[in-house]
Amino acid sequence: MRLLTDADLDTALTRLFRARMKLGMFDPPERVPYAQIPFEANNTPEHAVLALRAAHESIVLLRNARGMLPLSKDVKRVAVIGPNADDEIALLGNYHGVPSNPVTLLRGIQQKLPSTQVSFALGPDLAENMPAFEPVPASALRPDTTGSDQGLRARYFDNLKLKGKPTLARIDSSIDFNWYLEPPAEKLAGGVFSASWEGWLVAPDSGTYYLGAYGFRQFKITFADSELVSFKGRTNPRLRYKKVRLEAGKLYPICVEYRGIEPYTQQRASLQLVWSRPPAVREREALATAKSADVVILGLGLSPRLEGEERRIEIPGFKGGDRTDLKLPQTQEEFLRKVVALGRPVVLVLFNGSALAVNWAAENVPAIVEAWYPGQAGGTAIADVLFGDANPGGRLPVTFYKSVDQIPAFTDYGMAGRTYRYFRGQPLFPFGFGLSYTRFRYSDLRVPGTLTTGDSLQIEVTVQNVGRRAGDEVVQVYASAPRAREIRWLVGYKRVHLKAGEKRRVRLAISPWALAWVNADGKRVLEPTVLNLSVGGKQPGFRGMADAWTTEVLTTQVRLEGQKVVLE
Template sequence: MTLNKILPAFLLFSLFSCSHSLQKHEDANFSFEQRADYLVSQMTLAEKVSQMSYESPAIDRLAIPEHNWWNECLHGVARAGVATVFPQAIGMASMWDREQMFEVANAISDEARAKHHNFAAKGKRGIYQGLSFWTPNVNIFRDPRWGRGMETYGEDPYLTGELGVQFIKGLQGDDDTYYKLIATAKHFVVHSGPESERHSFNATPSQFDMLNTYSPHFEKVVKEAGVYSVMCAYNSYNGLPCCGNKSLSNLLREDWGFKGYIVSDCWAINDFYMPNAHEVTSSKQEAAAMAVKAGTDLNCGDSYPSLVEAVKNGLISEAELDVSVKRLILARLKLGLFAPKGAVKYEKISYDVVDSEMHRLLALQTARKSMVLLKNKNNLLPLDKAIKKVAVIGSNANDLEVLLGNYNGYPSAPVTPLDGIKQKLPNAEVKYAAGCKLAEGLPIFEAIPSSVLFTDKACTKNGLAAEYFNNKELKGEPTHSRIDSNVDFVWGTTPPFEDLAYDEFSVRWTGVIKVKESGDYALGGEGFLGMKLFIEDSLIVDRSEVHHPHKEYEYVQLEAGKSYSIKLEYIQDNTEHAMMRLLWEKPNDNLAEEAIAIAKEAEVVIFCMGISPLLEGEEMKVKVEGFAHGDRLDIKLPRTQTALMKEIKKLGKPMVLVLLNGSALAINWENENIPAIVEAWYPGQAGGTAIADVLFGDYNPAGRLPLTFYKSVDDIPAYSNYDMRGKTYRYFEGEALYDFGFGLSYSDFTYSKLKTPDHIAPGDCVEISVDITNNSKIDGEEVIQCYAANPQAGGVNPNKSLVEFQRVMIKAGECKTINFTINPDQLMIVDEQFKKTVLAGELKISVGGAQPTAKRIRERKVLTKTILVEGSAFVMDK
C-alpha cells in the first residue's frame, strides 16, 4: 500500500515538508502507524535492510539513532553491569505466585529503563543497552535432561502461561501509549533440546501434543499479556526451520491476533544453508529471503544484509521487506525511542532504583518463596540456632556461579549458602570443606596465587607483567605497564586506571608459572568477552567470540620445578561489567578427608550439593562424564557427591541436604538416607540468606515443584522423542520420586468442605470453594492446587491437568475459605478432529496441596469430586 492511500493529502504534504519535529518523529498529530509508514517510505533499500538486523545502525538524515535489539533479563537485567539478580526462572516458577512474578518483572523493568536512559545519555546504544528484551523463555521443560530447562517455568503449559503472562505484563508496563520494555516470548515452537541437535532437529509433534502441550502457553501470552515480540526457534517444525515456517507466523498473526514482530534466534537463519544444519537453501540470500517471506522480521545474526542482493536478484520484493521494517519502526515508536523528552513516563525512573534496597529485599523474598522442602523426617528442620558447631560441605556452598545461573546480571553483595549460614550463627563455629568435585572432571576453581607466578624465567619476582591498552585490540604502546601479583580482577564499571574507558580497553599479562607438585592442573579463566590463554605459546583457551562471562579451562600436565611461559589476553568491548580472573585447580587428593574431619566435630552436617551452570546450559563445551553440550546424559546426582555423603553418613550425625541446581535430580539414595532435603535451585543474589532462613526457621518454606523428579532416566522415553506420552506428570504412568506440585511446610494444613456444582453444561465455568485450616502453631503459606481429569477423553490427552492454583498465607490455627473459578478453556481436551472441546460426561475435580495421586503429602488431604457435564460437547473457538 502506498503512502498516498494511507494519509490525507494535507497530512502527506505536512509530512513531506520534513519539519524539524517530524524529522525527530515527535509530531503527536500523527499516529505511530502513520509515522512508521512515512519513515519506511523515505528509506533506501540498503537503509531498510540495515534496520532488520539486531545491530541497527543510525540513519542520520532521518534522525533515526543507532539501536541494538539484543538485551536479556531472564531473572534480572543481564550482562549490563550491576543489577538485582533474582532466582533463576525455574526457581521463580517454584513460587507458584502470580503476584510475586509481576513484582519481580516490574522491578527488572524499572532497572532496565533506568539503565537504558543512563546509557543513552552517554551516547551508548550497543548490545545489552536497549529496551527490547529476549525474555521470557516459555518453552515446556518436557525432559529433565535439557540443559536450558532452568530458564523455563517448568513442565506444565498452564502454570507456564499464567506465570509468563504476569512476567510479560511486569516488563511491558501499563501505559496506554508507550511500552516500558518489549518482552519476547521464546522459542517458538516445540523447542527443548537436545542442545547438540538444535540446529538440525525436525520436531514433528502430533496435533494432540501441539494443541495440548506445545502451544497453549504461547497463545496465552499473546492473547492475555499482549507480548509484542516472539523469537522463533533454531529447530525445524514439520520439515521447515521455525524461522522460515509460514505456518507458524500464520498461527501467531492470523489465528491468535499477534500484533508485534518476530525475531530469529541468534544465527538461526545461517542454519538454513550451513552444512550439517537444516540445509533447506543453498545460499545466504535464499535463506534471508525465505525467513522474511515466512514472517521473521528481525535477524539476530549476519544473514539479512544479503537481502539487498536478494531483492536485486528477484528472490524477494522490496515491498515484502517494507512490511517487516514497518513492524520494527513501529516497535521503536511504541517504546518512545523517537518521542520528545518528557513524553514517556518511564523516563522519570531514577537510576538509584538499580540495586536498590527495595529490590534487594524483593530478591530475598523471592528466593525464600522459591525454596521447596522435599523431606523433613522427624521434623529435623528447622535447626536450633543455639547450635555451636556446624559443618558445611560441598563446593556449591561457596560458589557465586550457582547463585546466578545463566543469563544473569551482577549483584553488588551476593550471599552464598556458606555466608548465609555464618551470618545466621554469629556465635557458632561454622567450618567449610568442598569435600568432592561436583562431578568427576569439573574443577573446583580458585585464583592462581602469586606464589607460582613469576615475571621471568629466572623466577626471581612473583607476579605477571601487565600491559594495559586504551583500545580493544592490544595495539600500539601500552598506556600503563606494571606487575600484577595475580589476575583476580572484578572491575565492574571502575577501570583499572582512571584514563582507561571501563568498557573499551585490553590487557596482556605475560610471565611464567612454576608449580611445586607435578600433576594435571585445570588452567583457565573467566572474563566477559575476549579471553585467550597461552601456555608455552600454545593456545589452550579461546573465548574471543563469546559475549558473556563463563569459566573455561583445559587440563594441562605440569612438572614440579619446571618453568612454563604463560600469556593471558583480555579484551573489554562495550560491556558494563569488566572482569578477568586467571583460575586453576591444582591436584588435591584430600578433599574427602577434609570434609570427614570437620563432620566428625560438628553437631550437624549441611551438604550443599547439586549441579552447576558449568554443567547444564546452552550449547556448552562440557568435558565431564554424564554431561554433553549443556545437556545431561543421566539425571542422577553425580556419583562423586553421593559417595561422599555415604561416607559421612557412617558418622551418625544429623544431616541436611541443600540442592542447588536447575533441573530435576534422581536422588534416590539421598531420599532414603538423609532426613531433611531442601531444593534451592539457582537462588539469585540473596540465595544464601534465604537458605539459612529456611534451615533455621526464620522462614516457613512453601515452594512447590514445577516439574517431576523421576527416579531414573530409564523411567522416561528417549530425550529426542517429542511425543509427550510418558513425560511430565500429565502423561507419566510410573511412580515419581517427587511429584509435580510437591512441597512440604513447617505448618500442617488440612482441607474440608469442597463445594462444586453437581452438574454443569459444556462451556460453563466451574465455581469452587474449599476450606483450608492451618492446624499448626506456625503461620505458613499454602499452595492450593486444582486438577481436572476427563476419564472419557480419547486420543493422546493428559491423564490430568492443573487448572487453577493460589498461594495463600494462613495464620496458625486459622481456617480460610478459598473461592476460585475454572474457565471452560481449562477443561477442554482435543477431540479426534483436533478441535479443542469440552466433553459431556464425568469431570473429576481435585483440590488440595498436591496432585490427587501424589504419594508424599503428609497429612494434607486432597479432596476430589465428580461433576457431571450434561448436554452436547462444546467446541472452543480459535
C-alpha cells in the same frame, strides 16, 4: 504423521509476525515504550528485592526428617562443601542476564552467620571429566622468586590496550574480582580499563590440575611461557581452562592479561584466576572439613556447564547438553555417601534445571532442599530457608522420577508415560510436591453440583495454618474425567500466605479452557460427564515419601451438563 501444508506455514508465520508487531519491532523507536527504558531503570533496588523474592518462592523442601530444618543460628561450626557451593555459574541457567552482585550458597551462609565458623571445601568434580573450580589462593602465588611474599604484581591502565603509564600498580593477593562492586581505583570505576598480573604459580601437591579463568570481557593467560587460554566475549562471563601437570613446590611463570568492558555498556567487569586441584586431594580436605563440623551443608547437583542447549560435552549421563540419565553424577554420588557415613548432620542443597533421581539421598539424607538455579540472590534465599528466616513454600513444576527407565525413550514422541498427566508409576517426588515448616489443614470445600459445559467453575475452600510458623501454601486444583486420556491435570492454583493459626477462605475461578481435555481427534473439548476434582496442597493418590505430609487434599465431583463444546 503428515507433512506440513502451506496453510500450516501461513499460520505459524502469522503468529510470529503478530508477536513481533506487538513488540513494536516495525514501529519508529519513539512509539515503542520498551525503547524508552533508560539504563538507570536496570539493576534497581526494587529488582534486587524481586530477585530475592523469586528465589525464596521457588525453593522446594523435598525432605525434612525429624524436623532437622530449620537449623539453629547458634551452631558453632558449619561446613559448606561441594562444586556448586561457591560457584556463580550454579546460580544462573541458560540465556540469563549478568547479575551485579551474585550471592553463592557459601556467601549467603557466611552473611547469615557472621559469628559462626563457616568452613568451605570444594569436594568432588561436577561429573567425570567435568572438573570443579575454585579461585587460586594467595598461598599458591608469588610476585617474585625470592622471599615469602604472596600474590602477583598487578598493573592497571585507564584504557583497554594495556598501554601507557599504569594508573595503579600493586601486589594483588589473588585474582578474584567483581569490579562492579569494588573497582580497583576511583578513576577505573566504570570498568573501562585493562590490567595485567605477573609472577609465579606454585602448587602445594604434585598432580594433574586444570588451570584457567572465569570472567568478562577479555582475558588471556600465559603459563610457562606459552599461551594457555584466552577469551573475548560480548555478553556473558565464560570459563576457559586447560589441563596442566604441576610438581609440588616448583615455580611456574604466569602472566594474566585482562581488558574490561566497552564504554557506555551496562555490563560487569570481573575476573577470577581459577584451578581444579587433583580430586583425591580435594576429597581428603572436604571429608576432614565435614568431620570437624557440627553440621554439613552440601551444594551438589547439576550445572549449566553440564545441561543446556548444544553443549560440546559427552560424558557419563550427558550428551551434547542433553541428559541420558537422571541420577546425580557419579562423582558427587560417591562423595555424598562418604560424607553421610561420617555421621554428621547433613543438609543437601540441589542446584539443577531438570529433575534428579536422588533415590539414595532421599532415604539417607535427613534434609534435602531443591534450589534450582536460583539467580543472583540464591545464596541469601537458601540461607534464609536453612536457618528459619523464610519458610519454603515452592512446589515441583516437574516430576522427579526414580529412574530414566520409568519414562519412554527420547525418540518416542508419544505422551504415554510422560509427565504427571500420563505417568502411572510411583515417582520419587511428584509434580506439585513440596514440604513446609508448618502444616496446613483443608475444610469446607464447596463447588456447584452441576456445571454447564462452557461455564467457569467457582471453587471455595478453607485453608488453615495449624502449625507454629507463618508460611505459604499453594492451593492446587486437579481434574480428571472418565473420557479424558490424562490421569489428571492441573486446572488452577493460588499461593496464599498464612500466619500461624490463621484461617482463610480461598476462592478460585476455573476457566472452561482449563477444565477441558484433548480427545482422540486432538480437539480440546468439554462434554457431559462427571468431573472428579481434588483441592489441596498436593496431588492426590501418592504414598510414602512421595506424599507431602505437611498438607492435605479434599476431593469432590461436579457433573458437567449441556452440549459438547470444542475450544479452539
